[in-house]
Structure formats: structure tokens, C-alpha cells
Amino acid sequence: MSKTPIVDIFNSKFALGSQVTVKGWIRTRRDSKAGISFLNIYDGSCFDPIQAVVPAELENYTSDVLNLSAGCSVAVTGELVESPGKGQQFELQATKVEVHGFVQDPDTYPMSAKRHSIEYMREHAHLRPRTNMFGAVTRVRNCLSHAIHNFFYERGFNWISTPIITGSDCEGAGEMFQVSTLDLENLPRDEQGKIDYKKDFFGKETFLTVSGQLNAETYACALSNVYTFGPTFRAENSNTTRHLAEFWMVEPEIAFADLSDAAQLAEDMLKYVFNAVLTERADDMAFFAERVDKEAITRLQNMVSSEFVRMDYTDAIDILQKCDKTFEYPVEWGVDLQSEHERYLAEEHVGAPIILQNYPKDIKAFYMKLNEDGKTVAAMDVLAPGIGEIIGGSQREEDLAALDKRLEEMGLDKEDYSWYRDLRKYGTVPHAGFGLGFERLVSYVTGVQNIRDVIAFPRAPGTAEF
Amino acid sequence: MSKTPIVDIFNSKFALGSQVTVKGWIRTRRDSKAGISFLNIYDGSCFDPIQAVVPAELENYTSDVLNLSAGCSVAVTGELVESPGKGQQFELQATKVEVHGFVQDPDTYPMSAKRHSIEYMREHAHLRPRTNMFGAVTRVRNCLSHAIHNFFYERGFNWISTPIITGSDCEGAGEMFQVSTLDLENLPRDEQGKIDYKKDFFGKETFLTVSGQLNAETYACALSNVYTFGPTFRAENSNTTRHLAEFWMVEPEIAFADLSDAAQLAEDMLKYVFNAVLTERADDMAFFAERVDKEAITRLQNMVSSEFVRMDYTDAIDILQKCDKTFEYPVEWGVDLQSEHERYLAEEHVGAPIILQNYPKDIKAFYMKLNEDGKTVAAMDVLAPGIGEIIGGSQREEDLAALDKRLEEMGLDKEDYSWYRDLRKYGTVPHAGFGLGFERLVSYVTGVQNIRDVIAFPRAPGTAEF
Numbered sequence: 029m030s031k032t033p034i035v036d037i038f039n040s041k042f043a044l045g046s047q048v049t050v051k052g053w054i055r056t057r058r059d060s061k062a063g064i065s066f067l068n069i070y071d072g073s074c075f076d077p078i079q080a081v082v083p084a085e086l087e088n089y090t091s092d093v094l095n096l097s098a099g100c101s102v103a104v105t106g107e108l109v110e111s112p113g114k115g116q117q118f119e120l121q122a123t124k125v126e127v128h129g130f131v132q133d134p135d136t137y138p139m140s141a142k143r144h145s146i147e148y149m150r151e152h153a154h155l156r157p158r159t160n161m162f163g164a165v166t167r168v169r170n171c172l173s174h175a176i177h178n179f180f181y182e183r184g185f186n187w188i189s190t191p192i193i194t195g196s197d198c199e200g201a202g203e204m205f206q207v208s209t210l211d212l213e214n215l216p217r218d219e220q221g222k223i224d225y226k227k228d229f230f231g232k233e234t235f236l237t238v239s240g241q242l243n244a245e246t247y248a249c250a251l252s253n254v255y256t257f258g259p260t261f262r263a264e265n266s267n268t269t270r271h272l273a274e275f276w277m278v279e280p281e282i283a284f285a286d287l288s289d290a291a292q293l294a295e296d297m298l299k300y301v302f303n304a305v306l307t308e309r310a311d312d313m314a315f316f317a318e319r320v321d322k323e324a325i326t327r328l329q330n331m332v333s334s335e336f337v338r339m340d341y342t343d344a345i346d347i348l349q350k351c352d353k354t355f356e357y358p359v360e361w362g363v364d365l366q367s368e369h370e371r372y373l374a375e376e377h378v379g380a381p382i383i384l385q386n387y388p389k390d391i392k393a394f395y396m397k398l399n400e401d402g403k404t405v406a407a408m409d410v411l412a413p414g415i416g417e418i419i420g421g422s423q424r425e426e427d428l429a430a431l432d433k434r435l436e437e438m439g440l441d442k443e444d445y446s447w448y449r450d451l452r453k454y455g456t457v458p459h460a461g462f463g464l465g466f467e468r469l470v471s472y473v474t475g476v477q478n479i480r481d482v483i484a485f486p487r488a489p490g491t492a493e494f
Numbered sequence: 495m496s497k498t499p500i501v502d503i504f505n506s507k508f509a510l511g512s513q514v515t516v517k518g519w520i521r522t523r524r525d526s527k528a529g530i531s532f533l534n535i536y537d538g539s540c541f542d543p544i545q546a547v548v549p550a551e552l553e554n555y556t557s558d559v560l561n562l563s564a565g566c567s568v569a570v571t572g573e574l575v576e577s578p579g580k581g582q583q584f585e586l587q588a589t590k591v592e593v594h595g596f597v598q599d600p601d602t603y604p605m606s607a608k609r610h611s612i613e614y615m616r617e618h619a620h621l622r623p624r625t626n627m628f629g630a631v632t633r634v635r636n637c638l639s640h641a642i643h644n645f646f647y648e649r650g651f652n653w654i655s656t657p658i659i660t661g662s663d664c665e666g667a668g669e670m671f672q673v674s675t676l677d678l679e680n681l682p683r684d685e686q687g688k689i690d691y692k693k694d695f696f697g698k699e700t701f702l703t704v705s706g707q708l709n710a711e712t713y714a715c716a717l718s719n720v721y722t723f724g725p726t727f728r729a730e731n732s733n734t735t736r737h738l739a740e741f742w743m744v745e746p747e748i749a750f751a752d753l754s755d756a757a758q759l760a761e762d763m764l765k766y767v768f769n770a771v772l773t774e775r776a777d778d779m780a781f782f783a784e785r786v787d788k789e790a791i792t793r794l795q796n797m798v799s800s801e802f803v804r805m806d807y808t809d810a811i812d813i814l815q816k817c818d819k820t821f822e823y824p825v826e827w828g829v830d831l832q833s834e835h836e837r838y839l840a841e842e843h844v845g846a847p848i849i850l851q852n853y854p855k856d857i858k859a860f861y862m863k864l865n866e867d868g869k870t871v872a873a874m875d876v877l878a879p880g881i882g883e884i885i886g887g888s889q890r891e892e893d894l895a896a897l898d899k900r901l902e903e904m905g906l907d908k909e910d911y912s913w914y915r916d917l918r919k920y921g922t923v924p925h926a927g928f929g930l931g932f933e934r935l936v937s938y939v940t941g942v943q944n945i946r947d948v949i950a951f952p953r954a955p956g957t958a959e960f
Binding site for chain 1: 499501517518519520526537538539544565566567569594595596597598603604605618620621623628629632633635636639640647650651652653654655656657658659660661662663669671672673674675676678679681688689695696697698700702709712713715717718719723724725727729731739740742749750828875891913914916917919920921922924925949950951953956957958959960
């Protein structure tokens with residue numbers, strides 16, 4: 029007995045009158061006094077469940093059908109008919125209901141049909157994909173991921189899996205997790221009494237990566253256009269709705285390119301993936317707009333139709349200083365902008381996405397290209413209305429002497445960056461790239477506020493369940 | 495000045511006589527006595543470099559062009575003309591050569607034009623993508639990755655990012671790396687003097703995942719068809735050409751499905767991705783067939799056109815015992831098959847890919863579904879001619895009582911698997927899945943023998959460079 033995905037029924041791949049078998053889980057059951065039961069069945073293939081109309085004549089009606097509750101798994105065979113009610117166009121006139129699995133003790137089933145708090149669902153992360161909300165998040169997340177891969181594939185980028193375990197603690201983007209196979213209760217010691225990392229798995233101290241960028245640069249300086257899409261880690265004790273200890277990052281890197289090329293790539297990519305979601309996941313987006321954030325759809329539509337405004341950091345400071353708004357954090361040239369500043373610029377001053385460029389060098393990383401003014405670097409942030417920074421990037425310093433000067437200024441050891449410096453010794457090229465936190469993108473698209481609710485099993489301080 | 499990818503020229507996207515600018519790196523330079531230089535330029539967009547013909551009349555001919563060597567980066571503008579020589583159809587009649595970066599001390603450039611050993615190149619993993627070989631590996635790897643995502647997307651699967659850091663050491667698939675933020679030189683101790691993991695980042699001991707399967711099952715039991723594609727880890731001291739400490743794995747999981755469905759999915763997926771490589775990367779595959787493994791293309795063509803033979807483990811043992819071949823490892827019912835056995839079956843006995851099914855339960859994992867015979871489980875391996883096992887999978891035990899019995903037999907604690915057992919308590923469904931080691935796939939496709947040469951920056955015992 030083969031299986032028909034519910035989405036194929038709603039997409040009219042079957043004629044009325046067809047015999048189909050749907051396999052999925054019960055969302056709700058309702059019994060009429062006339063001796064008919066209505067089952068709402070979902071299978072994850074789309075947002076909407078399909079209704080099966082089950083007559084009392086079925087031989088297992090009393091023994092099975094009347095015992096069905098939310099979460100039970102079934103295979104329902106029947107004829108596809110027009111639905112007389114509002115809402116769905118089609119329903120199933122069931123001729124057979126086979127139960128694969130009942131729910132043990134339905135009263136205590138953690139995902140029973142009543143509404144649960146989002147915190148409660150987070151504690152049941154192994155069952156929450158059964159809900160409307162997390163089913164929708166999963167499909168939108170999948171759509172975004174696939175659109176990102178498609179966008180880069182169509183443009184001739186190569187996906188690079190940069191290493192997760194890294195021997196260098198010099199990526200400079202944040203606190204790191206240590207990775208080891210040493211027996212911590214019996215650490216080997218060297219002659220000085222220090223831990224002997226020569227005995228560790230890799231023969232030295234190793235950590236989880238915080239960014240694939242430096243590694244990706246080596247491939248961009250050979251194959252022109254590459255990107256990473258993989259997990260990255262921050263061992264920061266940040267218990268906020270915006271931070272995860274483990275999250276996925278997208279990092280394109282392009283050769284023979286400057287800051288303006290990277291900015292254009294970021295704008296094109298965001299528009300491409302937002303378009304994909306609006307087209308391919310209209311059902312899930314309608315749910316988010318109705319139940320989570322009424323701006324969910326219009327926000328994306330605006331992003332797609334807006335021209336992203338380019339603005340220099342220096343001009344932004346001027347605007348913020350001259351506006352009549354009072355900010356919690358004072359503004360002066362040289363400070364890092366806060367979310368309140370970013371959102372004022374994007375939402376109130378411009379009313380469109382902004383690509384803010386050319387930041388003071390002292391608040392940015394060593395690898396960013398120094399501008400001719402000697403005090404700013406070719407860095408950019410994409411600021412989106414409703415969230416603030418969603419992408420950060422830069423042109424990289426491709427001049428060896430200038431890079432060495434920056435390393436020295438920041439007290440970094442040239443030896444630690446020897447392979448990175450090689451890229452500047454051998455056929456150096458202007459190149460640029462950016463990073464996009466994938467979960468922040470999913471959060472932005474769905475309107476789901478807490479980033480822990482847009483990844484299957486979130487990792488945060490004190491949280492590594494499942 | 496915009497840039498034309500070389501692949502667009504070879505794909506005839508520009509008419510003869512067009513002005514184009516190519517940006518890339520020098521592979522070779524040859525000077526004729528007539529005062530003309532021939533530059534071979536690659537940009538990573540395809541296997542073949544393009545030839546630029548540079549006349550001595552260019553103002554920087556002596557100062558720049560005659561100093562170009564392998565690895566220098568250039569932008570060459572010129573007219574697209576038919577190539578009079580053999581090989582390429584098009585070449586560039588250069589009117590401008592701009593040098594972005596020379597190679598410092600060309601005599602010591604690690605990727606100079608002479609041939610290097612593959613071990614030497616591994617030691618220069620940041621520069622090896624500049625070679626023909628690693629450029630081709632990277633493009634084929636990218637093509638395979640994209641084909642996998644496409645295959646699943648077209649079939650309505652959702653990509654799930656299962657966690658990398660896991661709090662459970664009960665995945666049972668191999669030795670694990672520990673992840674910690676504790677100061678190893680000053681470990682906190684509890685009252686018994688043991689390490690106090692409550693003070694660690696996650697409040698307990700954590701490890702790097704060895705498989706996303708158990709987590710993926712939670713999503714399959716809610717959304718029907720899902721897959722993972724992410725890094726997994728083995729802290730095994732295996733210094734072989736087939737093992738990495740960090741590798742990428744693809745793990746689909748399908749609900750309302752049995753072993754036969756998983757076997758069909760595996761066959762369909764392999765054929766789909768092999769077809770994609772043969773179609774989309776014909777240039778790189780021609781290189782592998784010529785320089786690395788002359789069977790590289792025919793092997794894939796055979797896989798695509800073969801029907802994969804289903805065979806029971808018990809029958810395979812019978813065949814191996816009755817054949818007149820002498821094996822290093824003796825064969826009897828109950829043993830795990832060795833590579834020599836798998837290759838005999840696929841290459842000599844059947845001459846086609848085999849899906850070997852229903853293995854003895856004692857050599858398989860706790861979660862595999864017990865068959866009615868009580869002594870085998872619904873496990874499968876896909877054996878490919880030329881490599882042996884390429885995919886391993888199984889139907890999962892969906893019956894709670896049977897699962898609990900297996901946990902007990904194997905001395906595993908039910909409490910450790912409470913969330914996994916919940917899937918069997920609440921609307922359980924038959925489900926199945928498999929795992930594909932992505933680097934082994936790339937190795938199989940390209941014929942590149944050592945798995946460390948098909949991932950950008952390999953991690954193995956004693957090796958975590960870059």
C-alpha cells in the first residue's frame with residue numbers, strides 16, 4: 029500500500045474520485061451524533077491537515093476510530109471528494125482506517141491538542157515538531173537552506189566544508205570550546221608539570237571553530253567564488269533570545285571583489301531567499317502572519333521590493349547625532365552602534381534596509397581592509413527593519429605589508445597566521461565576503477522571537493538536552 | 495571592469511569578437527621568439543584554463559608580462575577569437591594585462607608548475623586548491639552536495655540540523671571527543687573530589703556527535719521525511735586512507751517505511767547524484783579518468799544503469815562459503831563481513847551493486863528492528879563494486895516492548911533513552927533510514943584513494959593544521 033503525501037492532494041495531483049492512502053498523525057478527532065467521525069490528519073508535507081470522514085460502518089470504528097486522539101498514527105484509505113465545508117477544498121471519504129500506533133495515556137501526552145507555552149515545548153524538543161508551529165518553522169528553515177544552496181550554485185560558487193575542529197585559537201571572533209580526548213581525571217603532564225597536549229588526539233590543543241572565514245579565503249584565492257554553510261560555536265555565557273552556543277553560519281567569499289561587490293551579493297542573496305519562501309512556503313508564512321507576527325509576510329515583501337540603501341558609518345553618526353531622538357547609548361564617532369541606533373536608521377530614518385559601510389578600524393577585526401583615510405576599514409553591516417544587523421562582512425586586507433602592520437598593532441603573532449599570510453604572498457587578489465547567522469535569518473523570516481525555537485535542539489549555557 | 499567567468503566563454507555565452515575581461519591566476523606562461531607570450535589562466539569556474547595571447551606591444555609587456563609565473567593573479571582584457579591550436583575552441587587576443595599580485599620568490603612557491611606528490615600537497619592544504627586535482631575535487635564535491643540537497647528537496651524531505659554538541663554518550667557508534675570550557679589546569683571539584691561538571695558550560699559532560707540518527711528520528715516521527723547533512727566525529731586512532739576524525743554524513747530518515755523503502759531510497763539517491771556528476775562535471779570527471787583512475791567514469795555509468803541486487807546476509811554467507819576463493823578472514827554465519835568479502839560479492843559474484851540485508855542481530859546496533867526469525871535484524875549495507883560498503887542503514891525498532899528488550903539485552907539504561915522511547919509511546923510508526931559518509935562518496939566518485947584528499951582541511955590523529 030503506497031502513500032500519498034497530503035501536499036500532493038492539495039496541489040490537485042489527483043482527480044476527484046481517486047482512491048488514495050494518506051499516512052500521518054491525528055491532529056484532532058470530532059464525532060457527530062449521526063455516527064460519523066472527522067479526523068484531521070497531518071503528515072508534515074504541508075501546513076494544512078486533511079480531513080477524513082469516517083463512517084460508523086467501518087469494522088474497527090468502535091474498537092479503533094473512537095479511541096483515536098491527537099498524536100496517534102494512522103493510514104487512511106478512501107475516495108478523494110470535494111469538501112462541503114469552508115477551508116479545505118478536498119477531503120477523504122474513508123473506507124479503511126488502519127492504526128499504526130496509539131498514544132499511551134492520552135491525558136498525559138505532552139503534545140495534546142491544547143495550547144502549550146513555547147517554553148514548555150522547548151522542554152519537549154523531541155516532540156514539538158508535531159505541532160503546527162514547529163512543523164512550519166522546520167519547513168521554512170528547509171526552504172531557506174535550499175534557497176541559499178541554490179543561489180550560490182546558480183552563480184558558480186563552490187560549497188566548502190571548512191573545519192569544525194581547529195588547532196588555531198586565533199580566529200578572534202569569540203570564546204571557544206575546547207575539544208579533547210584526554211582523560212580529564214588523569215591528565216598527562218610534561219616535565220614542567222603542565223598538561224601534555226602532545227598526548228591529546230591531535231597532538232595539541234584544539235577548539236571548535238567560531239568562523240570558517242579564514243579557511244574559506246584560501247579557497248576563494250584559488251577558485252574565485254566559494255561559500256561555507258556549517259555549524260559554528262561560541263562559548264559565551266549569553267542567555268539571550270539572540271544567542272546560541274551552536275548555530276549555523278553561511279559565509280560566502282569572493283575573489284576579485286571589493287566591499288561593494290560583497291554588499292551587492294548580500295542584497296541579491298537576501299532577496300532571492302525571501303522570494304523563495306514567499307513562493308514556496310505561502311502556507312506556513314500565512315500561519316506566521318496570523319499567529320506569530322502580523323508583519324511576517326509584508327516585511328519580506330518590502331525587503332524584496334526595496335533597494336537597499338548604502339550609507340557610510342560616518343554619515344550615520346551624523347544623522348543619529350542630529351536627530352531629535354534620545355538614545356540609551358550615546359552616539360559619537362568611533363562607537364559601535366547599538367540595536368536602537370541600527371533600528372532607528374533602518375526603520376525611522378530611511379524606512380528600508382541599509383548597508384552601513386566603512387566603520388572605524390578600532391572596532392573591527394584585523395583582517396579588514398584599511399581604507400585610504402587610514403582610520404576606517406571596508407566593513408559593512410546589513411541592517412534590516414524590524415531586527416537590525418542581519419549580515420556582517422568586509423573586504424579583506426590583501427596587501428601583505430598592510431596586513432602585517434594591522435597584526436602588529438593588535439598585538440597578534442605573525443607566525444600564527446603564516447598560512448593566511450601566504451595568500452598575500454602568492455598571487456594576492458582583492459577579495460571580500462560576509463557572514464549570515466542562519467538561525468537569525470529563520471527568526472527574522474518567521475517572526476519567531478527566540479532563536480532557540482528555530483533550531484531543532486538548541487544549545488545554550490546549561491542546555492544540551494537530547 | 496566586470497569579470498567574465500571562463501566557464502561562460504567555453505559554454506559559448508559570448509560571440510566571437512566580443513570584448514571580455516577574465517580574472518584569475520596564471521597556470522603557465524610560454525614566450526615565443528616572435529615576441530608573443532601565451533598565458534594559461536584559470537579562475538576555478540571550470541577545469542580548463544583559457545589561453546591569452548599577449549603581444550609584445552602592450553606597454554607593460556616587459557615590466558609585467560615577462561615576469562608572470564604560476565600563481566600570479568591577473569585581469570586580462572581582450573577579444574574572444576577562435577583558437578588555431580588543438581584543444582580549446584576559444585582564446586583571448588589580449589589588449590590589456592593587469593597584474594593584481596605577483597608570486598614572491600617563484601622558485602620557492604609551494605605550488606609551482608612542476609608536479610608535486612599528493613602528500614606534499616596535503617601539507618600545503620591552504621594552497622592545494624590551486625592545482626588541477628584539488629580544483630576538480632572541490633567542484634565534484636560541490637556538485638555531489640548540491641545533488642543530494644536537490645534529491646531530497648524534490649521529494650519533500652526537510653533538512654534537519656541535528657546537534658553537533660551532545661549531552662548523551664549513548665549514540666553507540668564510536669569513540670567520542672569531549673567538549674568543555676573548564677580550565678583544565680584548574681578543574682573544579684565536587685565534594686567527592688571528582689570533576690564538577692555542573693560548572694562546565696552545559697552543566698554536564700558533553701561530546702561531539704557521532705551520528706544525528708536518533709535525533710533525526712524525532713523529526714521523521716512528526717514530518718515523515720527528513721535528512722541530516724552535517725559533520726560527525728570519531729575519536730578513533732585510525733590512521734587509514736578510509737578514516738577521518740571529522741567527516742560529513744548524510745542521514746535520511748523516513749516514516750511509514752520499512753527496510754525495502756530505505757533500500758530503494760538509497761539506490762535512487764546514488765543514481766541521482768551520479769547522474770548529476772556525469773552531466774554537470776564532465777570536464778573534471780574526464781581529468782579523473784585520465785589521471786587518477788581510468789574507471790572513474792565507467793564505474794558511475796555502470797552504477798546508474800545497474801539494478802541493485804537485493805541479497806540476504808544468510809545467502810551471502812552461503813555463497814562465500816561455497817565459492818572457491820580463499821579469504822584472509824574466515825566466513826561463517828554470525829561474522830561481520832570484511833571488505834574482501836563485500837568486494838567479492840559485488841565485483842565477482844554479482845558484478846553489480848548489492849544491497850545486503852538482514853544481518854545477525856548480535857553484530858548490529860540496539861535500535862534495529864528485530865525480524866520475525868528472532869535472530870536477524872532489518873539492517874542493510876549497500877556494497878558497490880570497487881569500494882565495498884558505501885551506505886549502511888536499517889529499519890528502526892518501532893515497538894516499545896521489543897526496543898526495551900534489546901536495550902536490556904545490551905546492558906543499556908532505559909533512562910538514558912527516555913526521549914527516544916517516547917517516540918514509541920506516542921503514535922509510533924514503522925520507520926527506516928541510512929547513513930552515507932560524504933567523503934567516502936567523493937572518494938568513490940573521483941577515484942582519489944585517500945579520504946584526506948577529498949576534504950579541504952582533513953582532521954586525523956595528530957593532524958589539525960590550518
